[in-house]
Amino acid sequence: MKALLDFIPLIAFFIAARHSGILAAAGALLVATLIVYVIHLIRQKGKLEKQQWVVLLLTILFCSGTLLLRDDIYLRWKSPIINGVFALTLIGSALMNKPLMQLAMKDVFRLSLSGWKKLTIAWGLFFAFMGVLHYITAFTMSDAAWINFKTYGWIPIMLVFIIAQFAVLKNHINPELTDKTTNK
Numbered sequence: 001m002k003a004l005l006d007f008i009p010l011i012a013f014f015i016a017a018r019h020s021g022i023l024a025a026a027g028a029l030l031v032a033t034l035i036v037y038v039i040h041l042i043r044q045k046g047k048l049e050k051q052q053w054v055v056l057l058l059t060i061l062f063c064s065g066t067l068l069l070r071d072d073i074y075l076r077w078k079s080p081i082i083n084g085v086f087a088l089t090l091i092g093s094a095l096m097n098k099p100l101m102q103l104a105m106k107d108v109f110r111l112s113l114s115g116w117k118k119l120t121i122a123w124g125l126f127f128a129f130m131g132v133l134h135y136i137t138a139f140t141m142s143d144a145a146w147i148n149f150k151t152y153g154w155i156p157i158m159l160v161f162i163i164a165q166f167a168v169l170k171n172h173i174n175p176e177l178t179d180k181t182t183n184k
Contacts, residue, residue, distance in 0.1 A: 030063035083131030090124030
């Protein structure tokens with residue numbers, strides 16, 4: 001449910017961009033994000049995860065800048081910066097021997113500290129790669145190409161990465177997790 005809710009702002013952005021232009025899309029993205037995050041706050045009993053706060057605050061900042069100054073440059077920077085923040089945070093956590101992927105996935109996988117660090121760095125590099133792709137589409141391609149990539153072009157890349165991660169990690173699935181699914 002949470003992941004599906006997070007697609008609503010993208011859909012609002014895409015529809016508004018197609019029908020009314022980038023400024024309208026920035027407004028639609030901002031309003032839809034605020035609505036979705038109010039729903040998240042209610043569902044999560046008044047708390048947001050750190051990653052959710054980053055996305056919310058940067059969306060407000062970049063969409064507001066775009067709308068107030070009537071310049072889409074701010075909205076174009078949103079995705080490269082968010083991906084960059086995630087990349088630096090993940091890689092930094094691995095370098096400090098506190099891999100964040102361990103906190104997020106410890107119930108799903110059983111890995112050594114070295115394994116968690118490798119997984120965290122892999123995700124950090126993935127977010128860095130996505131930040132570069134978002135930058136390239138935002139600043140070197142047509143508005144239509146940028147809007148298409150920002151809305152749905154990144155999804156197949158993410159799916160391929162997740163499937164590759166699962167293929168590598170399938171032998172490290174937490175046995176307690178598989179016991180719960182087979183006992184149902």
